Amino acid sequence: MKRVAFTSESSSNCQLIYGEKLLERLPESLKILDSGARKALQIHPEDEYLMPGGEHIKSIDRVLEVYQVLRTSGRRAITVIGGGSLIDLVGYAASTHGEVDRLFLYPTTTVSQVMPPLSGFSINFEFVKNLLNSSGLPDRIYVDTELTYGTMFQIRRGEIFFPLLVAYSLDERLFKYILNHIVSGGEVTRELWGDIIYSASSAFVKSLGSSRMVVGCGVGDLIQSASRLRTEYSTALIYGAILELHIARTSGLIDGAGKEDLYEALRVLGKPDRSIKIDVSSLVDLVNQKGGVKIALPSRSGESSHWVTARDFETQVRDRPWMGFGSIL
Numbered sequence: 001m002k003r004v005a006f007t008s009e010s011s012s013n014c015q016l017i018y019g020e021k022l023l024e025r026l027p028e029s030l031k032i033l034d035s036g037a038r039k040a041l042q043i044h045p046e047d048e049y050l051m052p053g054g055e056h057i058k059s060i061d062r063v064l065e066v067y068q069v070l071r072t073s074g075r076r077a078i079t080v081i082g083g084g085s086l087i088d089l090v091g092y093a094a095s096t097h098g099e100v101d102r103l104f105l106y107p108t109t110t111v112s113q114v115m116p117p118l119s120g121f122s123i124n125f126e127f128v129k130n131l132l133n134s135s136g137l138p139d140r141i142y143v144d145t146e147l148t149y150g151t152m153f154q155i156r157r158g159e160i161f162f163p164l165l166v167a168y169s170l171d172e173r174l175f176k177y178i179l180n181h182i183v184s185g186g187e188v189t190r191e192l193w194g195d196i197i198y199s200a201s202s203a204f205v206k207s208l209g210s211s212r213m214v215v216g217c218g219v220g221d222l223i224q225s226a227s228r229l230r231t232e233y234s235t236a237l238i239y240g241a242i243l244e245l246h247i248a249r250t251s252g253l254i255d256g257a258g259k260e261d262l263y264e265a266l267r268v269l270g271k272p273d274r275s276i277k278i279d280v281s282s283l284v285d286l287v288n289q290k291g292g293v294k295i296a297l298p299s300r301s302g303e304s305s306h307w308v309t310a311r312d313f314e315t316q317v318r319d320r321p322w323m324g325f326g327s328i329l
Helices: 035-041 060-073 084-095 110-114 145-151 157-170 172-184 190-207 217-226 233-250 256-269 280-290 310-317 324-328
Strands: 002-007 013-019 030-034 048-051 077-082 102-107 121-125 128-134 140-144 292-296 305-309
Touching: 002 190, 013 190, 030 035, 030 060, 030 084, 035 048, 035 077, 048 060, 060 084, 060 121, 077 084, 084 102, 084 110, 084 121, 084 128, 110 145, 110 157, 110 190, 110 233, 128 217, 140 145, 140 190, 145 190, 157 172, 157 190, 157 233, 157 256, 172 190, 172 256, 217 233, 217 280, 217 292, 233 256, 233 292, 233 310, 280 292, 280 310, 292 310, 305 310
Parallel strands: 013 140, 030 048, 030 077, 077 102, 102 140
Antiparallel strands: 002 013, 121 128, 292 305
């Protein structure tokens, strides 16, 4: 079992615990579970409350629902078992409720494991992604790699893309290591999967407080807002990364090799069910409202980010039809 300690600017502490079978000892608390995860995991903890997953759940109405559950349960500690959307929702409710003392998280998706919530929590408002934010830090995050290796996903190789993307953005050596394994077609054992999740998550934790960001997060959020939150976050993140790299390459911010390495991984791992048609007009309108967008650059780049004006963004996005992997890669 591995551990990473994180301390926020407010001196609050969070401990990240990595391992397998971590669900066997749940803390004494109110357990709020993703209903889909509960079915897949076949767990029935005491003091449980089921909620659906997905971006649509991150709303004010659902925050009030969590408040009500807390009032009736009489609990002052909460454990969340689910993906990033449920964690954001319950984390927001917990951090804005005066009687919650402790918050424990068990992320069940690859994205939420490699990018743990250590910068506060966000919910959506009027179909705008993460418009409302709260500060707050969980007490512990249990990263059970068994949940993303077998129990939930039966290890789709495509899930490797997300720790790869974090490594591409923050740790070039780790990126090369994961990329070489993907291209070689080697087996992803449980042990290797655990090492990949731990290494990518550790790189993400170390980056917090710096100017480095994960490539694709900024535009990925805008893609979700442009689709009125109908696009799954992991899919929006993939397309956000592709679009940000396209802009960085054509603007001379990275060389061709810097883009093609990540694209090569997508060619190997890409799934037909990840294909979407981006609403370019809505996406451009959102960027126009903001006056532009900040894109992240990979770790090999001298700069960590770059501001793209609304005019340049529209020119780059309308440069080609952004639908399906075939037209992008």
